[in-house]
Structures are given as C-alpha cells and as structure tokens.
Amino acid sequence: MVDETILREKAREVLARDDVRRLIGWKRGTYGYESAPAVLKDASQADELIFDPTCVQNPASFITLEEKLPVPRGQDPDTRKVAVLVKGCDSRAVVQQLVEKAYTRDGVIVLGVPCTGVVDRRKAQKMFGDTSEPVMIKEEGDKFVFIIDGETREGPRAELLADKCVRCRFPNPLVYDELVADEVAVWGADEFADVDEFEKMSPPEKWKFWEEQFSKCIRCYSCRNVCPMCYCLECVVTKQKPQWTRRSTDVSENTAYHIQRAWHLSGRCIECGECERVCPVDIPITTLNRKMTRDVKELFSYEPGVDVEAEPLLSCYNPQDPEEYIM
Amino acid sequence: MGDFKFAKDKLAEVVGALKDYEVFAPAAVGDVLRFKEVEDASSVSFDFKNTNVPPKELMFPETETLFKFRVGKTDIEPAVPDESKKRLVFGIRPCDAMAYTIVEKLYSWDYPDPYFEKRRESSVLFGLACSEPVPNCFCTSLGGGPGSEQGLDALMFDLGETVYVKTITDAGDTVAKAMGLEAAADAEKKAAAAQEKDALGKIKRSIDTEGIPEKLPSLYDHPFWEQFSDRCLSCGICTFLCPTCHCFDIQDEMEAFDGRRARMWDTCMFPEYTLHTSGHNPRPTRKERTRNRISHKYSYFPEKFDVIACVGCGRCINYCPVNIDILDILEKSKQAEAKEAKTA
Numbered sequence: 108m109v110d111e112t113i114l115r116e117k118a119r120e121v122l123a124r125d126d127v128r129r130l131i132g133w134k135r136g137t138y139g140y141e142s143a144p145a146v147l148k149d150a151s152q153a154d155e156l157i158f159d160p161t162c163v164q165n166p167a168s169f170i171t172l173e174e175k176l177p178v179p180r181g182q183d184p185d186t187r188k189v190a191v192l193v194k195g196c197d198s199r200a201v202v203q204q205l206v207e208k209a210y211t212r213d214g215v216i217v218l219g220v221p222c223t224g225v226v227d228r229r230k231a232q233k234m235f236g237d238t239s240e241p242v243m244i245k246e247e248g249d250k251f252v253f254i255i256d257g258e259t260r261e262g263p264r265a266e267l268l269a270d271k272c273v274r275c276r277f278p279n280p281l282v283y284d285e286l287v288a289d290e291v292a293v294w295g296a297d298e299f300a301d302v303d304e305f306e307k308m309s310p311p312e313k314w315k316f317w318e319e320q321f322s323k324c325i326r327c328y329s330c331r332n333v334c335p336m337c338y339c340l341e342c343v344v345t346k347q348k349p350q351w352t353r354r355s356t357d358v359s360e361n362t363a364y365h366i367q368r369a370w371h372l373s374g375r376c377i378e379c380g381e382c383e384r385v386c387p388v389d390i391p392i393t394t395l396n397r398k399m400t401r402d403v404k405e406l407f408s409y410e411p412g413v414d415v416e417a418e419p420l421l422s423c424y425n426p427q428d429p430e431e432y433i434m
Numbered sequence: 435m436g437d438f439k440f441a442k443d444k445l446a447e448v449v450g451a452l453k454d455y456e457v458f459a460p461a462a463v464g465d466v467l468r469f470k471e472v473e474d475a476s477s478v479s480f481d482f483k484n485t486n487v488p489p490k491e492l493m494f495p496e497t498e499t500l501f502k503f504r505v506g507k508t509d510i511e512p513a514v515p516d517e518s519k520k521r522l523v524f525g526i527r528p529c530d531a532m533a534y535t536i537v538e539k540l541y542s543w544d545y546p547d548p549y550f551e552k553r554r555e556s557s558v559l560f561g562l563a564c565s566e567p568v569p570n571c572f573c574t575s576l577g578g579g580p581g582s583e584q585g586l587d588a589l590m591f592d593l594g595e596t597v598y599v600k601t602i603t604d605a606g607d608t609v610a611k612a613m614g615l616e617a618a619a620d621a622e623k624k625a626a627a628a629q630e631k632d633a634l635g636k637i638k639r640s641i642d643t644e645g646i647p648e649k650l651p652s653l654y655d656h657p658f659w660e661q662f663s664d665r666c667l668s669c670g671i672c673t674f675l676c677p678t679c680h681c682f683d684i685q686d687e688m689e690a691f692d693g694r695r696a697r698m699w700d701t702c703m704f705p706e707y708t709l710h711t712s713g714h715n716p717r718p719t720r721k722e723r724t725r726n727r728i729s730h731k732y733s734y735f736p737e738k739f740d741v742i743a744c745v746g747c748g749r750c751i752n753y754c755p756v757n758i759d760i761l762d763i764l765e766k767s768k769q770a771e772a773k774e775a776k777t778a
Contacts (some may be wrong), residue, residue, distance in 0.1 A: 127672055129664075136757040136760070137735060137751075137757060137759040137762050138569055138570060138639075138751070138759070139569065141757060142757070142758050143468075143665065143756060143757035144665040144757075145665070146664035146665055164755075164756065168667075169664075169665060172667065172668070172720075173664075174718060174719045175719070176718055176719065208539075237568060237569045239569035239570060239639050240638075319463060322463075323463055323466055325496060325670070325675075326670070327669050327670035327671045327673050327675075327701075328669050328670060328676050329669035329670070329755055330672050332667040332668055332669045333667050333669070333755055333756075345704070345706055347706070353687055354683055354684065354685050354698050354700075355497040355685065355687065355696050356496045356497050356698060356699075357497065357699050381755075381756060384755065385667075385669070385671075385743065385755035387486060387753040388466045388486060389464055389465055389466050390488070390527040392520050410634075
C-alpha cells in the first residue's frame with residue numbers, strides 16, 4: 108500500500124534539488140475514473156501528487172515527449188535531471204529507453220511505486236456508469252471500493268483490473284533510485300492466452316477482423332504518441348519527403364500504419380497497454396504487439412524492458428538465432 | 435411547423451418509407467458509433483448517447499477526392515458531390531447540428547467551398563433530443579441545449595413507446611409527410627417539454643464564456659498553458675473528434691498515370707501542421723499548439739465570425755487520454771493574470 112504522504116515527501120525532496128528540472132507522476136483528474144499525468148516543476152506542487160488505482164497512465168511516456176529546442180547562442184543547455192514516478196509496468200519503459208540509449212541513467216531520477224493493479228476505465232464505466240466528478244478508488248482485499256458522486260460502490264477486483272494488470276508479472280519497479288513503499292507480492296502470470304485465442308482464427312477470419320478494426324482508425328496517432336517506445340524524432344508515417352504512408356485514411360493506409368508500428372515495436376514493446384487505452388475508437392492494438400512479443404520470446408528467448416544491461420534485440424546478433432524463415 | 439409522432443416499434447418502417455433519400459444514422463462497430471449510410475432500416479436505433487466520431491464527417495469526410503487527373507492530360511475531372519440525391523441525417527444530436535451552423539460560416543466565407551456546401555444543402559437534418567446527456571456535456575454554456583433546434587429541420591423526442599417529431603423547416607415537414615407520420619397530440623408535446631426540462635437538469639458541467647474571447651490574446655505568452663501542454667501527447671483526438679474543427683491538408687496521390695487531389699482532416703496539434711519548408715516551425719512545442727487550439731475556438735473564430743467555435747459536446751474531454759479538460763483550461767484562463775504589455 109502506497110502512503111501518499113511519503114510519496115509526496117519524497118517527491119518534494121527531489122523537486123527541491125537544484126539539479127532537477129521536473130517530476131512526472133499522477134494527480135487527480137477533473138472527472139471520472141482516470142487520474143491525470145502530472146508534470147511538476149516546483150516543490151510546492153508536490154501535494155498535487157496521488158497514487159491509487161486511477162493512476163493508469165505511464166509517466167515514462169512523458170520523459171521523451173518534451174521537445175528539445177535549439178539552445179540560443181550564448182546560453183547553456185539545461186542539463187538538469189527529470190524525475191519520474193513509475194509503477195512496475197512503467198519501469199519497463201524506463202529500462203528499455205535506457206537499453207536503447209534514449210537518455211542516460213544519470214539524466215533521470217526514478218522513484219519506484221510498487222503497485223497492486225489499476226482499474227480499467229471502460230470496465231468501471233460499464234459496471235457503474237459515467238460521472239462528471241472525479242471518482243475515488245481504493246483497493247480492499249479482492250474488491251475495489253469506489254466513491255462515485257458521494258456514494259460508495261464496490262466491485263470485484265478481478266473484473267475491474269486493467270488487462271495488463273491481470274497478467275502482471277512485474278508489480279515492483281525493475282529500475283529505481285528509491286522505492287516509495289515496500290515491495291508487493293507478484294500475483295499474475297502470462298501464458299499469452301489472448302494470443303492463443305486470437306490465433307485460432309483462420310487467415311481469412313483474421314484479415315476480416317483487422318480490416319474491420321483498421322477501418323475505424325482515424326489516424327489521430329494517439330497510440331503512437333502515448334507509446335513510451337515511440338520516441339523517434341521523425342516517424343516514418345508522418346515523413347513527407349519521401350512519403351511512405353499516405354495521409355489519406357482508408358483501410359489500406361490505416362493497415363500499413365498499424366503493421367509498421369507493430370514491426371517497429373517488436374522486441375521493444377514493454378506491454379504497458381497505453382496504446383489500446385488511449386484509442387478513441389477501441390482498436391485492440393495490444394493484440395498485434397503481444398503476438399510479436401510472444402514470437403520474440405519463443406524465437407530469441409528475449410524479453411524487452413527487464414534488464415538495463417541487455418542489448419536491443421535488433422542490434423545484437425547471435426549465431427544460434429533461428430533462421431527457418433530463410434530456408 | 436408541424437407536430438407529428440410515430441410508434442417507436444415502427445422505426446424501421448418510417449425510415450424505410452423514404453425511397454428518394456440516402457439516409458445516414460449512427461451505426462456501431464463494437465462499442466464505437468459513427469454515422470453511416472443506412473443499408474438496412476431495421477438496424478436504425480435510438481439507443482445511443484453521442485457518436486464517438488461526430489457527424490461532421492457527413493459534410494466534411496475524413497478523406498475526400500477534390501478532382502482526378504491523368505499524367506499528360508491538361509484537363510481535370512472534378513469530383514464535386516452529386517446533389518441530385520437528397521440526404522437525410524437521422525438522429526443527429528442538437529450539438530452536432532449546431533456545429534454545422536458554425537462551420538458553414540467558414541466554408542461559405544471568402545472562397546465558398548462547393549464540397550461542404552453541396553452536401554450541406556442537400557441534407558435534411560432530423561435531430562434527436564438528448565434525454566441522458568453524458569457527464570462532460572456543456573452545450574448549455576454555448577447557447578445550445580438538449581432540445582436545441584439550431585441547424586435542424588426537425589427534432590425528435592424519444593418518449594419511450596412513442597417518438598414525437600417537431601418539424602422546424604419546410605424541408606423537415608416534407609420528409610415527415612413522406613414518412614407517413616401521423617399528427618401529434620398535446621400529450622406528446624407536454625411529454626417532450628418535460629423530457630427537455632429533465633435533461634437540462636442532468637447537465638452538470640458549464641462555463642461562463644463572458645470575457646474569454648477578449649482575454650485570451652492577453653495570455654499569449656502566459657505560462658499557465660504549460661500546466662496543460664506539459665502532458666499533451668500532440669495527438670489528433672481532440673481536434674479530429676471535434677464537430678467544429680475543420681482544418682484539412684491537401685495531397686496529390688498517384689497510381690501509375692492516374693492521380694487524384696485529395697483533402698483529409700488535419701490538426702493543429704500535430705507538429706507538421708505548421709512546419710515550414712525551411713525547417714522552421716512557428717509552433718515548435720505543445721505549448722503553442724495547445725494555445726492555438728483553445729484560442730482559435732474561443733478567440734480568433736468569434737473575433738471573425740461572432741460565434742465561439744465550440745458547441746459543448748464534451749468529446750475533447752471524454753476522449754483525451756491525459757485529461758486535458760477544456761473547461762479546466764478556460765476556468766484557469768479566467769484566473770490567470772494577464773501580464774502587462776511589454777513596453778519598449
């Protein structure tokens with residue numbers, strides 16, 4: 108259980124340091140079942156921070172979102188650190204970003220938040236309906252207790268957990284400078300049952316399924332932009348010269364976009380589930396990524412975002428790597 | 435105009451009776467709703483709140499062909515929409531219909547846009563009054579409401595077993611008669627009025643827009659924007675799903691020797707939107723882009739067209755993955771102290 112007083116105290120200490128520029132965490136949202144990501148710049152703001160089952164977002168996404176503008180002549184670049192609060196799943200993004208040298212380890216301060224699972228907004232909406240006030244959520248044993256418009260409601264934890272939490276194997280951060288609470292016991296296991304289920308479809312059925320899903324896509328790129336691993340300064344789908352993907356939306360271009368993204372994330376996706384959470388038209392994006400994740404695991408015994416010392420999968424070579432697809 | 439009604443279990447017959455119209459109504463793919471042409475009248479339902487994608491796409495599609503061309507030829511083949519077929523937009527929410535009245539000010543301004551205008555002119559709008567507004571609806575703050583008639587030709591009230599239809603224009607009246615609707619009695623009118631009053635009470639969120647259009651320009655360089663832009667993903671959700679956002683990009687697309695000039699939704703939230711050929715970007719960070727989105731809606735547009743380019747449908751709030759809440763931004767803008775103008 109995370110004590111918010113301790114979390115805020117630690118955040119305040121970090122924000123007060125001269126070598127820290129900003130701290131990324133969670134604060135109360137303006138309505139409904141989700142918190143808002145918080146980007147704090149001053150120790151006086153530390154009391155805005157929260158941690159509870161509404162804190163679904165991955166703060167690691169925001170480390171790489173910050174624009175790096177050219178430094179005006181005569182000024183020094185701002186080399187102060189960025190501090191970030193991470194749950195176990197979020198920490199895998201930091202690990203993978205470090206593996207890929209997106210930034211250096213001493214450029215970030217990681218405050219680890221052991222987590223016992225967050226609530227899926229869509230599941231909660233179906234169970235309790237919508238509200239225009241922020242909802243408070245507490246975990247009590249195998250239940251989540253909600254305060255919705257002043258009324259206390261309860262729901263089974265197993266039915267309300269985000270999918271990523273149901274199969275969570277890493278509730279404790281894998282990289283941190285300091286933990287804000289004691290580590291928690293691991294409860295989940297991942298047998299890729301969802302991928303098995305998906306693979307039961309025949310190729311024509313799969314094609315029909317994805318055609319319908321991708322036909323909904325409005326190419327808002329929220330899945331790409333929220334992804335902590337999609338931090339390229341120039342993305343292949345928005346490149347204009349040469350243009351690899353058309354800007355027009357149709358099932359063909361939309362499919363090209365999603366397939367490109369799935370390929371570019373193979374061996375890199377850390378399964379925080381943010382892409383699927385943010386999609387305004389409910390495309391089950393993680394299904395594609397999880398298929399790639401399992402293939403990478405089975406073919407190369409590789410799992411991204413778990414070892415800071417690892418080499419990125421696609422930039423290391425092992426003579427024992429399978430090559431059946433060539434023969 | 436007239437007052438009509440029909441039994442809700444006759445919905446498919448009523449819609450199916452219109453042989454001369456292309457009918458558009460909300461259709462679901464999974465949990466996602468957007469307006470589609472009705473192929474089977476029995477699929478039409480009133481069981482929805484707001485569509486995920488607004489019906490602006492019926493006038494201004496995500497992607498549309500402007501004209502076609504062929505390499506080596508000098509003539510082009512225009513692709514202006516065919517207006518011979520009348521279109522009926524069935525079940526549009528009052529906020530989304532009001533949005534058309536705002537967007538058409540722009541599309542009929544300096545260069546009238548035939549693509550938007552032809553579709554708009556050939557469309558008859560049958561609205562569906564809201565009985566259950568969603569949590570982030572704030573239409574009443576922008577001059578709309580669950581029973582607002584702006585932009586509509588007729589407004590329907592789902593009264594349970596009966597649907598009351600109030601026609602507002604001649605076009606609406608013509609369609610109601612073509613549907614073979616019977617005349618409504620006072621009981622339906624009263625029930626509709628009661629429903630509207632009840633729905634008004636269910637709208638929880640609001641903003642007093644007084645003074646905002648005048649104040650926003652004074653906050654141009656104010657740091658308060660960063661409270662929101664620091665967590666902005668620069669994605670297109672808020673603008674693509676906005677019923678009044680109307681920006682587009684134009685691209686030429688080629689297949690061997692045949693090509694088309696197409697336009698597609700564009701958004702000021704993408705960095706490419708303002709990227710110059712030189713590589714310079716006048717809106718280099720999310721701060722400038724967030725400021726532009728809000729200022730365009732609540733300051734630049736009203737300055738030019740005397741109306742705020744927002745109808746309070748709440749989609750930008752509902753779908754923002756990082757809880758950037760336009761009502762929160764507007765409230766904070768009212769509290770922010772305008773910095774004194776810099777003097778030389």
